[in-house]
Amino acid sequence: MRISAPAKGAIPMHDRPVDQRVHDFSEVDGGMTPGEATIEAERCLQCKKPLCVKGCPVTIEIPAFLREVAAGNFPKAAAIIKEQNMLPAICGRVCPQEVQCEEQCILGLKERPVAIGELERFVADTERAQGMVAPKKQVHNGRRVAVVGAGPAGLTASAELARMGYHVTLFESLHAAGGVLMYGIPAFRLPKEIVKAEIDAVLALGVDLKLNHLVGRSVTVAELLDFDAVFLGTGAGLPYFMGLPGENLPGVYSANEFLTRVNLMHADQFPVFDTPVKRGSRVVVVGGGNVAMDAARVARRLGGKVTLVYRRREEDLPARQAETLRAKEEGVDFVMCANPVRILGDRGITGVECVRMEMCAPDQSGRPEPAPIEGSHFTIDADVFIAAIGQGPNPLLISEIPQLKRGKRGNVTVDSEFRTSMPKVFAGGDVATGAATVILAMGAAKSAAKAMDRMMREG
Ligand SMILES: Cc1cc2nc3c(=O)[nH]c(=O)nc-3n(C[C@H](O)[C@H](O)[C@H](O)COP(=O)(O)OP(=O)(O)OC[C@H]3O[C@@H](n4cnc5c(N)ncnc54)[C@H](O)[C@@H]3O)c2cc1C
DSSP: OOSSOOOTTOOOOOBOOHHHHTTSOSOSBOOOOHHHHHHHHHTOOOOSSOHHHHTOTTOOOHHHHHHHHHTTOHHHHHHHHHHHOSOHHHHHHHSOGGGTHHHHOGGGGTSOOOOHHHHHHHHHHHHHHTOOOOOOOOOOOSOEEEEEOOSHHHHHHHHHHHHTTOEEEEEOSSSSSOTHHHHTSOTTTSOHHHHHHHHHHHHTTTOEEETTOOBTTTBOHHHHTTSSEEEEOOOOOEEOOOOOTTTTSTTEEEHHHHHHHHHTSOGGGTTSSSOOOOOOSEEEEEOOSHHHHHHHHHHHHTTOEEEEEOSSOGGGOOSOHHHHHHHHHTTOEEEOSEEEEEEEESSSEEEEEEEEEEEEEEOTTSSEEEEEOTTOOEEEEOSEEEEOSOEEOOHHHHTTOTTSOBOTTSOBOOOTTOBOSSTTEEEOSHHHHSSOOHHHHHHHHHHHHHHHHHHHHOO
16 A cells, blocks of 8 residues: 555555554565666766765765666665665664655655665665675774664664774673664564664674673673773663653553563563563553654554544654554544643553643744643543653663763763763763664764774874
């Protein structure tokens, strides 16, 4: 099924039929065929000053890889992408290309921009299917670097530094690498075997991955500071709650916990795996970003009737448009301009009391500020409540290092070279910016790796 009517010259998307996909966790978007990819890549105008490259936080040579796709030379296209991005099958799937490279594509002025994201994904998937070329290991230069956190930031910093010849030790607290790619984004958007394959390619560069190592606890800060340089990529895994009456009732989850239980602990396969999650028959999800859409779509697949409550208007939803559309297709009910005020119930949840919101004068973000309408309360029946209203930096390690300067929201403060307030300690990704995107975390990590290299070479 197409997610939207294709514009002139457009390649249709291949989403699986709704009645099939809503019952399983297999990937929704089937991707392009080689014929479609070639035709689509031929649309690129090969601009002399390509704006699409400027729109890409990791500066992939987009026209160069598209030229190779158009010529049917897929391995060369993969090699060009991988010079700048070691996680292309992941980025091709989850990057918000519509507000980055594709937004800059000059073709977009008259018709649809080139489907750069779909093509990146096609190239990476084709390379993986044909057997990835093992990357060359560099000769060690004798310097040791520690990277904390194996999410997109930590993986990218590790890959860049290993390619420069550093011995990289990558510490990850969980039993699997990947960060949000593994425990947050559901498999129907990002299959886990694809994440594993791209992580394996990073490890093949000689990166020494230490799983189940919680830095700040099982690895001390003193041990960490013994390395020649340190990169912190510990993410934003601390979920926010609304402070509502009833938030302590069983059946209330943060989206983070709910998705982790399903993705990483296989709660969807209970009792085969023994980490259950409550399969709500009526689920209320609060929030309007990608995390909220993911939680709602997972709850649908676990069999619930799902209502997504968002305090602003539909046009203000921060989630990617395609994912919002898919959530709707899959039967998630959207209640816009409403906010929960209380979770009802005694031993378990029976409902969620909400209030209607009206849009007032624009706030600092430029969007109309929502305000509750007096006397407009209403109740949604529910037995599960999922809060997806944002998350902040994980304080576990950074609170162990008092010298590390932090911003108002607990994020690690960095300068333009991603240096923290501590000598030889750098940071990037969500721990520095607050919850953002995969590609921004990767871009920060690449720049930090360059700065770390400069610092170590200059002594
Ligand atoms: C459900 C969900 C859906 C999303 N969808 C999208 C999307 O579609 N597109 C997009 O671009 N972005 C999306 N994002 C945002 C994106 O995933 C993040 O911006 C990105 O993962 C940040 O990367 P990171 O490496 O900074 O942190 P993370 O991915 O959070 O990785 C941090 C890692 O550090 C580890 N860690 C933390 N503390 C320690 C410690 N003390 N010792 C050792 N290890 C530690 C954690 O276990 C984790 O593995 C989504 C986020 C969520 C939660």
